[in-house]
Amino acid sequence: MSANLIPLLWEATLQTLWMVAVSSVLGALGGLPLGVFLATSQRGELLGAPWINKILGLVVNATRSVPFIILVVAIIPFTRLIAGTSIGTNAAMVPLTLAAIPFIARLVENAIREVDQGLIEAARAMGATPLQIIARVLIPEALPSITLGLTLAVVSLIGYSAMVGAVGGQGLGDLGIRYGYQRFMPEVMAAVVVILIVLVQLVQSLGEWIAARVDRRAPRNRVL
Template sequence: MSANLINMLMEATWQTIYMVVVSAMLGTLGGLPIGVFLACSQKGELLSAPWVNKVLGIIVNATRSVPFIILVVAIIPFTRIVAGTSIGTTAAIVPLTIAAVPFIARLIENAIREVDSGLIEAARSMGATPMQIIRKVLIPEALSGITLGLTLAVVSLLGYSAMVGAVGGEGLGDLGIRYGYQRFMPEVMGLVVLILIVLVQLVQTIGEWIARRVDKRAPSNRGA
């Protein structure tokens, strides 16, 4: 293996990590409040606003329904406005974030809905406000599920980051397409796939470890 190929693989790996980390952070910042609101705003719930919940749910579902590769192309004008260009690593963060927000929102909503309703009623009986219940009961109790959800989101973003290579993004996907496919270098494609597998396994292992550490329902797992 040539030194040039090693350098290209290292650079592409760091570009992929950069895209995924930044888009995951931005996606969480956007998806967390949306997910919490969706979980708490149906009729009779803490933040009861059924019509807003329904409209927001439709928007989230519509965004999630768009295939990622089509989303990337469809929002090129918006990407240019935000990033100043539609190609490159920074530009790829825009569609990655837009795809991540509704996905993370639904994962967080599902995690919060799994919290025992008895805990909510107990907090209400003690005079806690809706925001106090959300901050001190729902999110802490759902933290393990939220962590597993975010782990799944990061794994999905790794796959998406490879797809943006087909439309001008950088990273491992771009390297695999330009060299592995277009220049008929199967060894490059194989190495790209191997690195992506390692990254996915690493993310999954770390995510599951953190989830066990923060799981209040299984304190005995904390030392695992």
């Protein structure tokens, strides 16, 4: 591989990291509260709002059912409205964030529903309000599962960030397509794949480590 391509790989890696980092943060900011609400708003639950729950559930399911590459193309007018353009790193963050929010919401919902209902009933018996139960019981108990869910979301976004290269997004996917595919440079494609694998492994390992650290049920020597 030519030494001239190394700066391009470095720049593309930084672009991918930037896209994934920003969309992960924005996705978590939208997905976490949405997931908590979905997990606590069915009939008879803490925030009991079944009709709103059903409507939001339909929206989440509809968004998740659309293949990512189709979502990117379908929301190009919205992307232009938000980012001022439909190509480049900033534009790619819009579909990445929209894909991340419902994905994270469902992961958070599932994590919270796994919490022992006896803990909720005990907190209710002690006079805790719904918001107190959510903040002091549900979220702390579900935190390891939420952390693993966020890790899965970030890993998925790394893959999605490569897809946006096919429609004008920058980053490793764009570099692999322009050089590895269109210019018949398999060494570039191989380098892009290796970098993506390394990024996924690093994110997965970090997420599992954090999940073990925040798991109050785990013995301390398990996470050392």
